Every structure is written in structure tokens, then in C-alpha cells.
Amino acid sequence: MSTEQNEHHLKESEIEDPQSDERLRLLAKDPKQMEILIGILFVVATIFFVVMMVVYVKGSQTQLEGGLMAAGFGCLGVGMVAWGKYLMPKGPFVEERHQLASSKEEQDAFADVLLGRGKIAIARRSALGKLLSIALGVFGIFTLGPLLRSLGPNPDASLKKTAWKKGIRAVTINGRPITVNDIAVGGFMTVFPEGDEGSYSGQTLLIRAGSDNITTMSGRESWGPEGYLAYSKVCTHAGCPISLYQQETQQLLCPCHQSLFNVLTGAEPVFGPAPRPLPQLPLYIDSKGFLRAQGGFSYPIGPGYWEIGS
Amino acid sequence: MEKLTTKDLLKNLKPNKDNKLSPQERAANAGRWIDERLGAAKGGRTFFNKIFPDHWSFMLGEIALYSFVVLLVTGVFLSLYFDPSSTMLTYHGSYKPLDGTQVSAAYNSTLAISFNVRFGLLVRQMHHWGADIFLGAIAVHMCRIFFTGAFRKPREINWIVGVTLLILGIVNGFLGYSLPDDLISGTGLRIMFSVLESIPVVGTHLAFWLFGGNYPGNGVIIPRMYMLHILVIPAIIAGLVGAHLFMLVRQKHTQFPGKGRTEHNVVGTPMWPGFMFKTQGFLFLTVAVLALLGGLAQINPIWQYGQYFPYKVSYAVQPDWYMGWLDGALRIMPSWEISAFGYMIPNQFFPSILFPGIAFNIFIIWPFLEARMTKDRDIHNLLDRPRDRPKRTAVGTGALAFFFMLFFASSTDVLANYLSVSLNLVLWFFRIATYVVPIVVALVTYKICIELQLAGKNAGRRKRFNVVIRTEEGEYVAQKSPAREGDMDVLSEHGEIPLELNDRVSHVIRQSADSIGVESKKSKTTT
Numbered sequence: 001m002s003t004e005q006n007e008h009h010l011k012e013s014e015i016e017d018p019q020s021d022e023r024l025r026l027l028a029k030d031p032k033q034m035e036i037l038i039g040i041l042f043v044v045a046t047i048f049f050v051v052m053m054v055v056y057v058k059g060s061q062t063q064l065e066g067g068l069m070a071a072g073f074g075c076l077g078v079g080m081v082a083w084g085k086y087l088m089p090k091g092p093f094v095e096e097r098h099q100l101a102s103s104k105e106e107q108d109a110f111a112d113v114l115l116g117r118g119k120i121a122i123a124r125r126s127a128l129g130k131l132l133s134i135a136l137g138v139f140g141i142f143t144l145g146p147l148l149r150s151l152g153p154n155p156d157a158s159l160k161k162t163a164w165k166k167g168i169r170a171v172t173i174n175g176r177p178i179t180v181n182d183i184a185v186g187g188f189m190t191v192f193p194e195g196d197e198g199s200y201s202g203q204t205l206l207i208r209a210g211s212d213n214i215t216t217m218s219g220r221e222s223w224g225p226e227g228y229l230a231y232s233k234v235c236t237h238a239g240c241p242i243s244l245y246q247q248e249t250q251q252l253l254c255p256c257h258q259s260l261f262n263v264l265t266g267a268e269p270v271f272g273p274a275p276r277p278l279p280q281l282p283l284y285i286d287s288k289g290f291l292r293a294q295g296g297f298s299y300p301i302g303p304g305y306w307e308i309g310s
Numbered sequence: 311m312e313k314l315t316t317k318d319l320l321k322n323l324k325p326n327k328d329n330k331l332s333p334q335e336r337a338a339n340a341g342r343w344i345d346e347r348l349g350a351a352k353g354g355r356t357f358f359n360k361i362f363p364d365h366w367s368f369m370l371g372e373i374a375l376y377s378f379v380v381l382l383v384t385g386v387f388l389s390l391y392f393d394p395s396s397t398m399l400t401y402h403g404s405y406k407p408l409d410g411t412q413v414s415a416a417y418n419s420t421l422a423i424s425f426n427v428r429f430g431l432l433v434r435q436m437h438h439w440g441a442d443i444f445l446g447a448i449a450v451h452m453c454r455i456f457f458t459g460a461f462r463k464p465r466e467i468n469w470i471v472g473v474t475l476l477i478l479g480i481v482n483g484f485l486g487y488s489l490p491d492d493l494i495s496g497t498g499l500r501i502m503f504s505v506l507e508s509i510p511v512v513g514t515h516l517a518f519w520l521f522g523g524n525y526p527g528n529g530v531i532i533p534r535m536y537m538l539h540i541l542v543i544p545a546i547i548a549g550l551v552g553a554h555l556f557m558l559v560r561q562k563h564t565q566f567p568g569k570g571r572t573e574h575n576v577v578g579t580p581m582w583p584g585f586m587f588k589t590q591g592f593l594f595l596t597v598a599v600l601a602l603l604g605g606l607a608q609i610n611p612i613w614q615y616g617q618y619f620p621y622k623v624s625y626a627v628q629p630d631w632y633m634g635w636l637d638g639a640l641r642i643m644p645s646w647e648i649s650a651f652g653y654m655i656p657n658q659f660f661p662s663i664l665f666p667g668i669a670f671n672i673f674i675i676w677p678f679l680e681a682r683m684t685k686d687r688d689i690h691n692l693l694d695r696p697r698d699r700p701k702r703t704a705v706g707t708g709a710l711a712f713f714f715m716l717f718f719a720s721s722t723d724v725l726a727n728y729l730s731v732s733l734n735l736v737l738w739f740f741r742i743a744t745y746v747v748p749i750v751v752a753l754v755t756y757k758i759c760i761e762l763q764l765a766g767k768n769a770g771r772r773k774r775f776n777v778v779i780r781t782e783e784g785e786y787v788a789q790k791s792p793a794r795e796g797d798m799d800v801l802s803e804h805g806e807i808p809l810e811l812n813d814r815v816s817h818v819i820r821q822s823a824d825s826i827g828v829e830s831k832k833s834k835t836t837t
Contacts, residue, residue: 158524239500
């Protein structure tokens, strides 16, 4: 027996004579019986797959297909594991580990190859190396610069602008203009700048809070005619649409991360992670009773970003 | 040696009456044909002889691997029918409640996969469950590696590959469930835009480039995510899985200490045939479980959520479980942000970029961090029992508790509703408990580890008796029985107590012995 064979204890010669080694006996007490059992499992799996095929051809039924597929593969799985466990030599088998690291000499020889030859190839031609780096560097700059840049526009004023401008009417999602009598006190709805219905940045919460208890910030005295207040619907935390209005407490709730905003005090955040008030939209009511914007929002809408204040 | 031609090989493989070769000989000939071209015999033999330790915890990585296999196969099926486009159209499919509504092509084709493609819903749900189980298995597998110290030298590189796989899995999971363009995934995508946007200096550029403009972009995000989801990231994952397994074979498995197991061997089942049969069976079982889930347990019923519109949102917006900790972090973050010189580091940057950045970096450097702290730079092939490394185990359970708390914090609204308490209370509970609970868990874990060590040392050993003696004067005196072999405070000379613990163990035992002594003296004075 050679030493190399000794490393691995599973050898063909021994398999031919299982009695020679206790470890080569099968784990199953009665291998024949186990073989029959596994065979039955495989047959049952085949039947399950056949039935599954029939179900599929006859017009697909998700639950049945899933169940049959699971049953089929379950039988196969149990059978295979049993085969691998009970009809195999029970072991345990031992494998020796070898040191992963190479010997000092081998490491040195490798370093010689790498550095010794490298010196000849590279060190004496450092100028070439530099020129190559410059060429590839320029290509790198191209990929990370212009190429990436072409994926989309640079951030620009679009982060700060919405379609709301002086005189733009507030309309519903279907484009119907809102008049002063459309919402009763305590009511609210989502409105858009006319011509930009359904947009992300233009979505605005129009709340008729009534005139009681409103704390108006200085400079915003004329922004809420007839008890109407309009705030950007985009949460200042992570940008979800704020869709819950609690009339009793006059609060707006963002359903994503539960920031609460007080409608009566300029939608300032009173709870949760939102750091800034919802930007307010100054409104006026024209001679025909339509609600119109006096201008854009009081502050860039939505979550914060690096250039928000610039 | 006799020359073997390709013609011979084919002849050999064919069952042939004239062919006197036995099946074994035919197989050997086929093997020779390959070996003469690739020289595969030597390496192949070593490979087939590789030993796999028999311990259930080594199966966790297999679950991840086979879930990935299922993901690839089901993913190919889905890609045959999915249309990654946000072009809007009017829905006239078989799901009547949505008939006549405006939907995107992506949403439309996902509905078609669910209702019209045979096998479609089953495969779609197997794919979704597969992703959840893939990441679950990775997380539990990672715990096994962590708590048993399997990441130590020489396996640090493989630990890093594993952490990278976890990160890529999370990213690809997110991209995948964002594809159907339903109300919940669309909301998630908007949050992702806000997260990208929050990165200082380059954030808005990144977000604009990826989405093709300011949110919601110019319709490129779904095709771009699709390309990343089905090509780039799976390719990287597959490559890294290959590297993960290559290193595993090269370095051989770790094993728990036990009879006959040393730092220099591996004891268990050989690759061929035992392990290969078992692991093949395990692949079947993973498929079976996923088929059962995909067939019977509904997941992501997008027809109930509806098409995404940027001004719509629904109640109880929760991501898939592996994103839950990030959502929780977003929720419990106090309402702070930093503004100076006209520039801002916004609120969402801290919980969604900085925190996961730090967390994953700690994961990556942990093997080196621990080696530095313990000054243990030896090669380890034998695993630790978690109790024998109380500090590491405490750090691990503390970290787990932290992530669990964040995960539950992503359901503040649902919890408040379910428990009928105010949202305010729930949020403040999590803002505090997320930091307190992990500390408590770590301390308790540490204590339990120490106790388990002591219990282990004393297993099967007696406490020494206290013998009460009545003296001739009628006084009762408590005395300890003489020391015998097998008493708890008599240390075995064969060093059953690990060296590093020796001091502490004997100290504790001395203490308890002292306390018995004190008590017996007291009883003496009172009588």
C-alpha cells in the first residue's frame, strides 16, 4: 500500500471487501429493505410528476401544481438523502489537512520570479509604464465622466421647481378646477397644477382647515384664503406622498415612516423622522372663485439633499 | 499505454453485445479519455475524496446555494414573459377588478404571468420566496460562521466574499421586487431615490443618472433595474459563489472538536458518493419547500396593491424582510439634519447610507478586528463552541438583537394598530429599546456563556457534602466532607477546564466554597 493511498481511507479495493473495515459497512441495518423503500419513494415521485403534468395540460391550477411539485421533489429529496446516508459506508472517514502556506523557499522563489523578472520588465522602463497609465487613465476618466454623465441629466433647477407658478389653477387628478366651494371645512383633497396632473412634484394637499387656531407665519398672511391651506404632498423625510389627514388633531401623517405634520402651524413636523415642514403653496381665489397659486412652494419640495440650500 | 481514440470512447459508451467490457471498465475508459485531455484524474480524485463534516449546521449554506439555483431557474422562466417597460396601457386582462385601468407594461406582464401564463404564478411566487429564503439562509449561515469562529485565519477572505454575497443578495432582492411597478414597490423606489439623493456632493447626480432625471425619471429605471437584476448582479453573485466554494474546497472544512478530530484532519462523509447523494437530495428538498410555499403561500399579490402612481400610497408600506432593518432605521431616526454654508447632509443619509455603510464595514473587517483584540493569529480549523468565547458571542447576540429591534421598528404603525397603543409610544419605545435591548442581551449572553462553561465543567460531578457533626459538648458543627475524586471543586488533572478559563473557574469555585464556610460558621455562633 503506498503512502499516498493511506491519506484517503476510501479505497476501491476495500469497497470490494466491505467486511475488511467496520467503517465500510452500510449504515442501514437491512440494506435490501432500505433499497425497496427508496425505490417506492422514487416511484411515488414519478406518479406525482405525472399527475402534475396532467394538471398543467388540463389548464393549470397553482395550488395543485405547487403541492404536487413539492410532493414529488420531497419524495426524491428524502429518497436521495436516505440513499446517501443509509446505503453508503457509514464511516467516519478521515482526511488529512496539508499546510496551505508554501515553504519559505517556494515563497522566495515566487518573489524572485515576480520581482526579479519584474525589475527587468518594468523598473527599467518606468516611462512606458507611466505613459500606459496616462492612456488608461484618460479612458477611465471618460468612462466615469462623460459616459456616466450621459445616463441622465445633471441635477439642476428641476429639484427646486414645480409646475406651480403665479396664476396656475389647482385642479383634481382629472383636470377639474377647484372652486372655493368644493371643499367643506375639515375636508381635504390632492390637487395638481393645471396641465401637470398626476405629476410627482406638483402633487399638493389642499386642506380646508377653517380659520380657527391657525398660526400663520409672518409673510404668509395672505396664503390661505377662506381657510384653505395648501402643502406639498411630498414628505420631507423620504419623499413618500403624505396621504392621511386627521381632521380632529389637524395633522398629516406620512404612511411610510410615520412623520406627523401640524396643518395649523405651517405643516411643521411634530413627530417622527421628518426634519422640515412641508413647503406651503400660497393660494388666492380669483373673481370666478377658482383657487390659484400666488407662486411656487415656499421651499424646495421633498427630502433633503446636498445642494438644497444653494 | 494503449492509445484511446474518440471513436473508441463512443464505441465504449454504447451498449454492445460484442463489447466484452464491463460497465466499470467502460466508465474507466471514458475517464481516461477525459484525463488524457485535461489531466483530471489526480485533482478529480482529491475532489471526490473531500470530506464533509457531519453536522446539521453545515447545511445552512447549502440552503442558500440551492435557493440560488432555484432563483436562477425560476428567473429564466419569468424573463420569458416579463416586459420591463413603464409604457402605460389600458388593462384588459383576466383580472376583472382592474379592467380598463391604466397600468404599465411591467405591471401588465406581471399580472399576465400571475393569471394567464400556466405555471406562472407558481414560478413567480417560488422566485419571490426563493429570494426571501436565499437571504434568510445566508443570514443564518453567517451567524453559524460568526458564533463558531469559522471566519478566523485562514478563512478571512472567504468571510469577506460571504459578506459581499449578502450585500449583493439584498441589492438584487430589492431590484427584483421593484420591477413589477406596483404601488408598494414604487413607493420603495421613491424612498431609494431619496436615499441616493442624500449622499453628500454626488448624491443628486447619482440619483438623476440612474433614474434618467428628477424623480420619477424618464422611464428608464425599470429596464435599467431589470438589466442589473437579471444579468450584472446574478453574474457577480455566481462568480463569487464559485470563489466561495473554491476556497472552501482548497482550505477544507472546519469541524467541531471531538473524538479523533484535530486541527490537522477532517472527519466526516466523503464527497463521492455519500455527500453528493445527500446534497443532491437536499437540492430536491429545497425545491420541494419552495414549491410548497410558491404554490400555497401567497406572496406579493400585486393585483391587490394596484399600479404605482407617484401621488398614491398605501397603508402599511413594508419592504421584504431583508430590507426591514433599514426601513426601521429610517423610522426611528430623530428628525435631525445638518445644514451649513448652503449645503445639507439630510436626515435620511444617516440611517440609510451611513449606518449600513458602517455595519457592513464592521462585518468585513471583523476577522481582523478580532485577531487584533485577542492577539490570536494562529490557523484555526477546529470550531469554537459559542460558550467558550463569551465576548464574541455576546457581541454577536447583541448585534443580532440590534438588527431584530430595527426590523420590528419597521412595523411601528402595524404594531400600534395591533396593540391599540399610540404611535408615539411605539416610536419612543423603539428609539430607546433599539439601543438598550442589545446591551442587555449582550450582558445576559455573556453571563449565560460563563454559567454554561461552569455547568459543562461540573457535569457529572458532585457538590461536596456539608457534614454536620454533633460534638461531645452537644454543639453542632458543619464541616465539608473530605475531598474525593469527582467533586466539583476538585479539578481533574487532565485539564478538562480550558487553560484560559482555569483561573476564573477556580476563582468562582473558591468563592462558592468560601460562602459555604461562612454560613457554617454563622450557624455555629447562633446555636
